[in-house]
Structure formats: structure tokens, C-alpha cells
Amino acid sequence: MTKGYGWWPDEITSVGRENLDADHVSRYDVKENAHATEELRLLKELGLNGHSEVVDIGAGTGQFTLAAASACARVIAVDISPVMLAALKAKVSASGLSNVEVVQAGFLTYEHRGRQADFVYSRYALHHLPDFWKAVALQRLRQVVRPGGVLRLWDVVYNFDPSDAEDRLEQWCATGGHEVEGDWSRAELEEHVRDEHSTFTWLLEPMIERSGFEIKDAVYSGGGVFASYIARAV
Numbered sequence: 001m002t003k004g005y006g007w008w009p010d011e012i013t014s015v016g017r018e019n020l021d022a023d024h025v026s027r028y029d030v031k032e033n034a035h036a037t038e039e040l041r042l043l044k045e046l047g048l049n050g051h052s053e054v055v056d057i058g059a060g061t062g063q064f065t066l067a068a069a070s071a072c073a074r075v076i077a078v079d080i081s082p083v084m085l086a087a088l089k090a091k092v093s094a095s096g097l098s099n100v101e102v103v104q105a106g107f108l109t110y111e112h113r114g115r116q117a118d119f120v121y122s123r124y125a126l127h128h129l130p131d132f133w134k135a136v137a138l139q140r141l142r143q144v145v146r147p148g149g150v151l152r153l154w155d156v157v158y159n160f161d162p163s164d165a166e167d168r169l170e171q172w173c174a175t176g177g178h179e180v181e182g183d184w185s186r187a188e189l190e191e192h193v194r195d196e197h198s199t200f201t202w203l204l205e206p207m208i209e210r211s212g213f214e215i216k217d218a219v220y221s222g223g224g225v226f227a228s229y230i231a232r233a234v
């Protein structure tokens, strides 16, 4: 799925090995708690209501999508992985919710139709793109959300100096266990650092602001390996 240029990346090639692995997808909700209830509460504090439209990009198995759909007018769940989307669609069908639209697309190909969304939500997905393409993706997300709307972005983002990278990343990888069931293994964390594109907070934040968002809140956690942002579209 590309824009037709030979130089435009096909995002399925950087989707992450595990996100095309049916076994990983089937155990995802047990190993990863997306804190959807707390996230929904936060978005309600920021104005989400029964009239709101939300785009959840990199939606995965849809933990947040389903929570949000129970409280707003429409959620568009976007993901590049057909395996993740199959799991998400099954959950939407089982829930009986009729206000979820599922779109197979990526940050670089999703085309939003209709009025601009009130919220764009993305958790643990943007790191699949290298930095140049993160900047392009953020500018595209700015077109998806209306002025005054909110970008809620969580990701694995490194809040330290390159000189501290070896220590900090080894500390993080050491939190992983041996098993892939129920939690993240050391091998999975190593794979993230080695093969995916998490960047530094001090590179990502100027990209967010240059894209036309104003960062209202930034929270760093996990020993400097996670960051979550609330940003308003200017």
C-alpha cells in the first residue's frame, strides 16, 4: 500500500514482525493493557462527548477503539496490519457497536473523509516509522484533526542523551522476561530497540509542534523510555 511513487515507503514492511504474527495478536490483550478506561476518562476531560469523532491510528486489537466508541459518535480504527484488524473487527462485531469504521491503512496512506475529527489517538504505533516519515505522518495527522482538536500520542520515546543510551536501554531490556505469554520478553524489547524506530523526545517534540500542534502536556515514564503527549491542533 503506497501512494504510487517508487520512493514512498510501503508501511507493511515496517509494521513490526509481531504485528503480522497471529499468535502474538491472539495473546496481545493479555500482555498489553492499553489503559483504555483511563485514556477515555482523560479524553472526556479534554472535551470528548457523544458528538465527537475519533480517529485511532495504529489501533491494534482495538482496546481504545471499543472504549471510545461507547462514548462518542464515531471511531475510525486505522491499522496497517490485516491480522490486527481481523482481531479488532471480531471484537467490534461481538460488542454490537455500530459506530466503528475499520480502515486498513497506515500513517502515510490514510485518507480522512468527511469533517475533520475532534481527536486523533495513537498509542505505541508511530515508532514504526523512521524520523523523516514520522514528521510526514504528523503533518498528515494535523490535516485529519480540526483546529482546536486534540492529538493524544503515546509511544516508546527515549527521554535521555545518546551518551546514556547504552545504560538506559539495557535497563529497559532487563525488565523483559523469558516468556512471551502475559508480558513482554527480553527478546521482544531487544527487537524493538534494534529493529524499530523509537526516537528521542527532543527530536519528536519539535516534529509535533512543527506539524501544527501545540504540546499541552508531556509525561515521561518507564525510566525514560515512554512518553505520552496531549497536543492541541493550532
Ligand SMILES: C[S@@+](CC[C@H](N)C(=O)[O-])C[C@H]1O[C@@H](n2cnc3c(N)ncnc32)[C@H](O)[C@@H]1O
Residues within 6 Å of the ligand: 011, 014, 015, 016, 019, 032, 034, 057, 058, 059, 060, 061, 062, 063, 078, 079, 080, 081, 084, 105, 106, 107, 108, 122, 123, 124, 125, 128, 129
Ligand atoms: C504495539 S501495537 C499498539 C496497538 C494499540 N494502539 C495499543 O495501544 O494497544 C502497534 C500497532 O501499530 C500498527 N502499525 C505499525 N505500523 C503502522 C503504520 N505505519 N500505520 C498504522 N499502524 C501501524 C501495528 O499493526 C500494531 O497494530
